[in-house]
Amino acid sequence: MLVKKVMKVSERAFEKLEILADAAKYDVSCASSGSKRQNKDKGLGNASNGICHAYTEDGRCVSLLKILLTNHCIFDCAYCVSRKSNDIKRAAFTVEEVVDLTISFYRRNYIEGLFLSSGIFDSPDVTMERLVRIAKKLRLEENFNGYIHLKAIPGASAELMKEAGTYADRLSVNVEMPTEKGLKLLAPDKNHQDVIAPMKYLKTAIAGHKEQKKIIKSTPAFAPAGQSTQMVIGATGESDMEILGMANYFYKKMNLRRVYYSGYVPVSTDNRLPAIGTPVPMIRENRLYQADWLVRFYGFNVNELVGFDLPNLDLEIDPKLGWALRNLHQFPIDVNTADLELIKRIPGIGVLSAQKIISARKFRMLQPEDLQKMGVAYNRAKYFLTASNPFTMHKDYTPIQIRQQILTLQNSKYVNNFSPQMALF
Amino acid sequence: MTTIIYDGTYLGWLTAVFEIYEHKLQDITFAREGEPPASLFGITHKVVTNKSKATRVLNGLKQKLSADGLMRLYKTFFSEVDKFDEKMWRFVQYVLASPHNVEGDLSNSVVWEVRQAAKFVHRESHRMKAFIRFKLTKDHLYYALIEPDCDVLPLIANHFRKRYADQRWLIYDAKRKYGIYYDLATLSNVELTFSLVASAQNTVDLYDEREEFFQDMWRRYFSAVNIKARKNMKLHIQHMPRRYWRYLTEKMPESRLL
Numbered sequence: 001m002l003v004k005k006v007m008k009v010s011e012r013a014f015e016k017l018e019i020l021a022d023a024a025k026y027d028v029s030c031a032s033s034g035s036k037r038q039n040k041d042k043g044l045g046n047a048s049n050g051i052c053h054a055y056t057e058d059g060r061c062v063s064l065l066k067i068l069l070t071n072h073c074i075f076d077c078a079y080c081v082s083r084k085s086n087d088i089k090r091a092a093f094t095v096e097e098v099v100d101l102t103i104s105f106y107r108r109n110y111i112e113g114l115f116l117s118s119g120i121f122d123s124p125d126v127t128m129e130r131l132v133r134i135a136k137k138l139r140l141e142e143n144f145n146g147y148i149h150l151k152a153i154p155g156a157s158a159e160l161m162k163e164a165g166t167y168a169d170r171l172s173v174n175v176e177m178p179t180e181k182g183l184k185l186l187a188p189d190k191n192h193q194d195v196i197a198p199m200k201y202l203k204t205a206i207a208g209h210k211e212q213k214k215i216i217k218s219t220p221a222f223a224p225a226g227q228s229t230q231m232v233i234g235a236t237g238e239s240d241m242e243i244l245g246m247a248n249y250f251y252k253k254m255n256l257r258r259v260y261y262s263g264y265v266p267v268s269t270d271n272r273l274p275a276i277g278t279p280v281p282m283i284r285e286n287r288l289y290q291a292d293w294l295v296r297f298y299g300f301n302v303n304e305l306v307g308f309d310l311p312n313l314d315l316e317i318d319p320k321l322g323w324a325l326r327n328l329h330q331f332p333i334d335v336n337t338a339d340l341e342l343i344k345r346i347p348g349i350g351v352l353s354a355q356k357i358i359s360a361r362k363f364r365m366l367q368p369e370d371l372q373k374m375g376v377a378y379n380r381a382k383y384f385l386t387a388s389n390p391f392t393m394h395k396d397y398t399p400i401q402i403r404q405q406i407l408t409l410q411n412s413k414y415v416n417n418f419s420p421q422m423a424l425f
Numbered sequence: 426m427t428t429i430i431y432d433g434t435y436l437g438w439l440t441a442v443f444e445i446y447e448h449k450l451q452d453i454t455f456a457r458e459g460e461p462p463a464s465l466f467g468i469t470h471k472v473v474t475n476k477s478k479a480t481r482v483l484n485g486l487k488q489k490l491s492a493d494g495l496m497r498l499y500k501t502f503f504s505e506v507d508k509f510d511e512k513m514w515r516f517v518q519y520v521l522a523s524p525h526n527v528e529g530d531l532s533n534s535v536v537w538e539v540r541q542a543a544k545f546v547h548r549e550s551h552r553m554k555a556f557i558r559f560k561l562t563k564d565h566l567y568y569a570l571i572e573p574d575c576d577v578l579p580l581i582a583n584h585f586r587k588r589y590a591d592q593r594w595l596i597y598d599a600k601r602k603y604g605i606y607y608d609l610a611t612l613s614n615v616e617l618t619f620s621l622v623a624s625a626q627n628t629v630d631l632y633d634e635r636e637e638f639f640q641d642m643w644r645r646y647f648s649a650v651n652i653k654a655r656k657n658m659k660l661h662i663q664h665m666p667r668r669y670w671r672y673l674t675e676k677m678p679e680s681r682l683l
Contacts, residue, residue: 010638010641013638013642014641014642014645017642017645017646017649018645018646018649021645021646021649021650022649022650024650025649025650025651025652026652038587039587039588039590042590042591043590043591044588044589044590044591044592045588045589046587046588049554049584051551051554051555052555052664053555053556054555054556054647054665054673054675055660055661055664055665056647056650056651056652056661057651057653057656057657057658057661058651058652058653058655058656058657058660058661059655059657059659059660059661059663059664060652060655061664062647062650065646066650101642104635104639105639105642105643107559107561107567107589107592108558108559108560108561108567108639108643108674109557109558109559109569110558110643110674143591263655265652265654265655266654279654280652280654280655282655356531359529359531360529360530360531360532362529362530363527363529363530363532363533364530364532366532367532370531370532373531373532373537374531374532
């Protein structure tokens with residue numbers, strides 16, 4: 001009798017986990033770095049590493065236990081798999097279950113920490129209180145110092161947000177639809193302001209805390225890994241320009257650490273959305289991430305990559321190459337003398353290679369072989385460098401010719417997507 | 426041609442470097458005690474590890490290298506790449522002969538080889554921090570088996586000690602036949618002797634009563650977070666190469682669990 005009962009409990013636990021992990025996976029934030037949280041008092045864990053413990057078959061990293069507390073929800077947002085009107089299995093974890101699972105997984109080195117989101121049950125405050133309670137229990141009762149990422153539920157009180165920040169490493173609220181128009185179309189009960197309000201509050205709270213820490217060194221941490229958000233790509237008709245413009249606003253005005261772009265995975269027969277079976281816009285998502293990186297790490301301005309005359313990123317080539325082909329007058333560049341910022345703009349040379357070049361050229365003049373050894377994508381970069389033969393020999397390559405040469409030479413990981421049989425999205 | 430024989434430890438290698446300069450030895454190859462020497466010709470010079478000699482070399486290097494640069498040299502020692510100790514020696518020769526820091530001279534093959542070897546070791550140790558999976562035994566020990574591409578145990582020990590300060594754990598390198606054990610106070614190297622393959626019944630008894638439950642939960646979690654519409658096995662295997670699947674709870678076939 002006892003054995004049977006134990007088995008039933010675990011079957012139910014399996015089912016809950018499957019439902020609530022499956023529902024949470026569309027929130028793609030996976031980071032576990034950005035915090036400097038150390039272990040204290042010989043407790044459990046630290047959160048000062050970004051470690052990807054596993055990778056799914058779709059290639060994404062699994063760093064945290066990412067679950068919904070429950071997928072019951074009072075809202076009916078058309079793009080969400082947990083929307084009220086969707087006929088799916090519903091489940092809910094108890095506070096103790098989430099804590100137990102987090103600690104047990106953490107001790108086995110399966111995860112860096114917990115990512116906890118939830119459907120909104122009862123009210124935003126009731127939901128947020130439950131999330132905060134779990135984080136509090138982990139920190140104070142279990143002496144858990146691993147990574148905790150909590151969703152900031154729009155509409156929850158400032159007191160709860162503040163409490164959340166004292167326990168969590170990162171807080172996020174997802175804007176989901178890049179424009180107000182898109183959001184209104186699919187979630188008439190919501191608007192951007194609902195989402196921006198908690199972001200604004202947290203931005204002020206984080207900044208205020210940083211100031212206080214300068215004066216009082218012992219001030220405890222408040223969301224040390226900052227905020228992030230997510231935009232769904234391809235559910236509504238926004239251009240890349242609108243998306244990157246929104247992202248720029250979040251980075252510059254809201255001080256967000258990261259913006260995530262999540263290709264829409266059709267989960268609905270609603271005719272306001274792409275039909276089930278529509279391919280996920282993975283290439284477009286990739287190009288957006290590349291553009292995002294160019295703005296944050298390569299010193300590019302958003303309007304160098306997209307604009308009214310060029311509202312969408314090229315799918316065939318990456319945004320940096322696109323920019324270079326539109327600006328051939330800036331090349332060729334001599335890597336032995338140019339500034340770091342200019343070297344970073346050469347297609348085929350990334351931030352690390354650029355730094356290696358700056359370091360190595362102090363000792364002797366660099367030749368093409370040296371660049372190749374250092375990890376520069378030479379077949380691509382050669383059209384833009386002075387030290388290489390092709391450029392000095394054929395000074396009059398047009399942008400189109402260079403583009404063609406690069407495309408035919410490279411083994412694109414997207415080659416399959418451009419075969420005539422498949423339609424482009 | 427001089428063959429230097431040392432005890433196979435980092436301090437031993439540093440002592441050897443001291444003695445190379447001390448006796449002005451030329452044309453160096455290295456061999457570890459117990460290994461056959463690379464060449465039958467020339468003289469051999471046996472080195473007895475001496476901590477103060479090793480420290481003098483380290484201090485000399487600290488003057489010429491950044492902390493990162495010195496760490497790269499240390500990591501190269503564990504890389505097990507071909508002739509790693511000679512590569513380290515050529516690097517040290519260059520470093521000590523130069524008035525300024527030369528670790529940035531990347532077009533120099535002597536510097537580059539050490540950098541590459543260190544990168545290889547760094548990547549493997551980062552992968553181990555990610556892929557190590559502990560199992561809880563009945564006597565409250567968290568136990569993990571690994572077979573890394575190079576000897577990373579010395580490099581990951583501190584990470585796990587800081588993280589799991591309140592649990593006893595053991596990580597065993599099945600390839601190199603030694604492990605690290607943390608008993609809630611200190612770290613120590615251990616060697617294990619395994620009895621003949623345990624029967625299924627014995628194995629189940631070995632583990633904590635909830636261990637199987639959590640392994641199952643993890644496997645189900647892993648499969649539930651997959652988004653099938655984005656399937657990309659090439660990327661999956663690039664990040665999680667097959668040679669690690671053997672000890673990953675989520676990739677093991679059912680029969681090999683527990």
